[in-house]
Amino acid sequence: xxxxxxxxxxxxxxxxxxxxxxxxxxxxxxxxxxxxxxxxxxxxxxxxxxxxxxxxxxxxxxxxxxxxxxxxxxxxxxxxxxxxxxxxxxxx
Numbered sequence: 665x666x667x668x669x670x671x672x673x674x675x676x677x678x679x680x681x682x683x684x685x686x687x688x689x690x691x692x693x694x695x696x697x698x699x700x701x702x703x704x705x706x707x708x709x710x711x712x713x714x715x716x717x718x719x720x721x722x723x724x725x726x727x728x729x730x731x732x733x734x735x736x737x738x739x740x741x742x743x744x745x746x747x748x749x750x751x752x753x754x755x756x
Contacts, residue, residue: 670753674746681742688735695728 702721709717 667753667756670749670756674749674753677742677746677749681739681746684735684739684742688732688739692732699725 706718
């Protein structure tokens with residue numbers, strides 16, 4: 665592996681990290697918008713269908729929390745790999 669290969673790999677990881685950060689930000693913003701709309705709907709909706717929706721929405725909230733935890737770890741992992749590649753490249 666030469667310096668050019670390391671730089672290409674670093675750039676590819678950097679691009680992936682940027683894409684993931686944009687996706688995660690968009691997902692979080694979209695989910696927040698839906699959650700606000702849900703709270704407004706919560707004020708006027710009741711009945712059996714409401715109960716089913718509440719149960720499902722609570723599951724979605726839990727999945728979003730889990731995804732956010734995982735994505736933060738993945739973003740940190742990518743940052744660490746980028747730094748490690750930079751350190752490796754400087755040592756060549």
